Amino acid sequence: MNVTLNLNRELEIRLRQAAKHCGVSVDAYTAQLLEQHLPGEGRGADLVAVLQSWMDEDDSGEQRATGDYLVHALDEDRLSGQTPKRR
Numbered sequence: 001m002n003v004t005l006n007l008n009r010e011l012e013i014r015l016r017q018a019a020k021h022c023g024v025s026v027d028a029y030t031a032q033l034l035e036q037h038l039p040g041e042g043r044g045a046d047l048v049a050v051l052q053s054w055m056d057e058d059d060s061g062e063q064r065a066t067g068d069y070l071v072h073a074l075d076e077d078r079l080s081g082q083t084p085k086r087r
Contacts, residue, residue: 005030048074 007015019029036052048071 015030016026019026022029022032024032036049036056052067052071
C-alpha cells in the first residue's frame with residue numbers, strides 16, 4: 001500500500017534524521033512507527049507495544065535483554081495455545 005503524507009519541513013527533517021540515526025530508510029522507519037503506535041491484534045499486543053517502547057527509550061543492555069526475554073516469553077505463551085499439526 002502506498003500512502004502520501006504532507007509534512008511540514010520541520011517534521012520531515014526530524015523524520016529523516018531519526019531514520020538515518022536508526023540506519024533505515026524513511027519508509028521503513030515510518031512503517032516501524034506505525035507498527036509501534038497502531039492498535040495491535042491479540043491480547044498481548046498492548047503489552048508487547050509497551051515493552052517495545054520501553055526498550056526503545058533506553059538503550060541499556062540489561063533493559064534490552066530483559067525486554068527481549070519478555071517479548072519471547074509472550075510469543076511462546078501465544079504459540080503454546082495452538083494445536084500441533086498431525087503428520
